[in-house]
Amino acid sequence: DVKVTQSSRYLVKRTGEKVFLECVQDMDHENMFWYRQDPGLGLRLIYFSYDVKMKEKGDIPEGYSVSREKKERFSLILESASTNQTSMYLCATTGALSYEQYFGPGTRLTVT
Amino acid sequence: ELKVEQNPLFLSMQEGKNYTIYCNYSTTSDRLYWYRQDPGKSLESLFVLLSNGAVKQEGRLMASLDTKARLSTLHITAAVHDLSATYFCAVDMSVRNTPLVFGKGTRLSVIA
Numbered sequence: 001d002v003k004v005t006q007s008s009r010y011l012v013k014r015t016g017e018k019v020f021l022e023c024v025q026d027m028d029h030e031n032m033f034w035y036r037q038d039p040g041l042g043l044r045l046i047y048f049s050y051d052v053k054m055k056e057k058g059d060i061p062e063g064y065s066v067s068r069e070k071k072e073r074f075s076l077i078l079e080s081a082s083t084n085q086t087s088m089y090l091c092a093t094t095g096a097l098s099y100e101q102y103f104g105p106g107t108r109l110t111v112t
Numbered sequence: 113e114l115k116v117e118q119n120p121l122f123l124s125m126q127e128g129k130n131y132t133i134y135c136n137y138s139t140t141s142d143r144l145y146w147y148r149q150d151p152g153k154s155l156e157s158l159f160v161l162l163s164n165g166a167v168k169q170e171g172r173l174m175a176s177l178d179t180k181a182r183l184s185t186l187h188i189t190a191a192v193h194d195l196s197a198t199y200f201c202a203v204d205m206s207v208r209n210t211p212l213v214f215g216k217g218t219r220l221s222v223i224a
């Protein structure tokens with residue numbers, strides 16, 4: 001079974017703080033993705049990576065950056081958290097042969 | 113640009129009834145995925161449909177894919193309360209290193 005873990009299930013941060021969300025997968029998958037999910041807006045892709053040190057912007061990259069130094073780990077960084085970044089953040093992975101995405105448990109981030 | 117539309121977005125149905133959720137997409141694709149999300153939880157893969165005419169069934173849920181009509185359906189038979197969740201479809205562009213495109217989800221509520 002694919003296992004995708006995220007560093008925190010719940011996180012509360014203050015406006016202006018730098019926030020790191022980590023995602024780790026154990027299946028040697030090439031592709032990793034970060035989404036945010038808000039009521040009524042569905043899933044929105046923030047960034048994705050198809051290889052180590054590679055990154056591509058998704059639909060809503062503003063205010064975020066990412067890091068992929070190792071194949072199994074993909075980090076989402078909020079350089080200066082703002083209240084409009086309060087959301088559920090979901091990490092997902094896919095292998096090279098299948099585009100089915102496997103999701104982590106999610107991190108519910110609240111910025112106050 | 114690939115667009116994926118689900119309808120209805122909200123569905124309230126009585127236990128024991130049948131209903132269908134529709135997923136339309138705008139460009140050619142022969143791979144489609146259905147996910148389930150329980151409140152506060154992450155997305156769980158339900159079905160992977162990889163060719164025209166594909167049909168898959170699990171319990172009271174059956175998914176099908178018509179690539180010529182660019183349409184997938186998720187049929188619910190004799191609904192039970194445990195099926196209450198949000199259901200997402202996602203379409204695969206079948207282009208390497210291109211993410212899935214998700215619909216906005218259908219929130220299903222099964223009531224007694």
